[in-house]
Amino acid sequence: MAKTKTIPDQDALRRIGETVRARLDADPKAYKVPTDKAEIWAVGEFLTPVECDRMMRMIDAVARPSSLYDQDYDSGFRTSYSGDLEPFDPLVMAVSRRIDDLMGINGICGETLQGQRYAPGQEFKAHNDWFYTDQDYWKSERKRGGQRSWTAMAFLNEVGKGGETQFVEAEIKIAPKPGVLLVWNNALPDGTPNEGTLHAGTPVIEGVKYVLTRWYRTRKWG
Numbered sequence: 001m002a003k004t005k006t007i008p009d010q011d012a013l014r015r016i017g018e019t020v021r022a023r024l025d026a027d028p029k030a031y032k033v034p035t036d037k038a039e040i041w042a043v044g045e046f047l048t049p050v051e052c053d054r055m056m057r058m059i060d061a062v063a064r065p066s067s068l069y070d071q072d073y074d075s076g077f078r079t080s081y082s083g084d085l086e087p088f089d090p091l092v093m094a095v096s097r098r099i100d101d102l103m104g105i106n107g108i109c110g111e112t113l114q115g116q117r118y119a120p121g122q123e124f125k126a127h128n129d130w131f132y133t134d135q136d137y138w139k140s141e142r143k144r145g146g147q148r149s150w151t152a153m154a155f156l157n158e159v160g161k162g163g164e165t166q167f168v169e170a171e172i173k174i175a176p177k178p179g180v181l182l183v184w185n186n187a188l189p190d191g192t193p194n195e196g197t198l199h200a201g202t203p204v205i206e207g208v209k210y211v212l213t214r215w216y217r218t219r220k221w222g
């Protein structure tokens with residue numbers, strides 16, 4: 001008999017998808033982005049202007065050239081600067097909890113908030129946030145909470161030109177607007193990683209772009 005291919009964490013991804021989807025659908029503040037490629041919501045004024053300013057200053061303090069698992073800074077894949085924010089800072093804790101509450105995901109599954117800053121010419125090329133489980137890095141990520149279920153990403157400032165978040169498959173470009181939070185399901189309703197979530201931070205042309213990201217795992221992170 002042919003062996004059925006198993007997809008790591010599929011059941012958990014399906015279950016988390018169901019609960020978060022139901023919660024966002026019931027939330028009048030969450031606007032569903034119209035596409036059938038991926039489940040994406042936007043929430044306006046999720047962060048106050050003061051919170052955005054403080055977060056940007058915190059990002060400036062920790063930002064270093066971004067690194068990726070299998071592609072390094074020099075490859076030009078992710079040319080922004082990024083860094084993990086101090087997890088026990090009161091504002092970081094408050095914002096993390098607010099995102100957890102919006103999503104209805106236990107905070108222990110959330111990775112530490114990561115800040116990112118793009119100068120003109122810098123970008124994050126098209127990628128999926130979910131892990132490729134046939135790659136070497138999966139061996140350690142599997143033990144550090146498993147597959148990434150949902151992503152939450154907040155824009156912190158107005159960008160002069162460029163720097164949109166582009167969902168390539170869905171053919172959607174979202175221009176940065178301070179305080180707006182985007183959230184999306186990295187999996188399909190059946191719990192398989194969704195290729196339709198392929199997205200990029202397009203090059204900033206004028207100004208500087210700041211975002212913060214919280215990635216959720218299927219299990220306790222770390």
Ligand SMILES: O=C(O)CCC(=O)C(=O)O
Pocket residue numbers: 116124129151153163164165166199200201202211213
């Ligand atoms: O900066 C953006 O618009 C995209 C960031 C992103 O893809 C990520 O943080 O995973």
Ligand SMILES: [Fe+2]
Pocket residue numbers: 127128129199
């Ligand atoms: Fe991403």
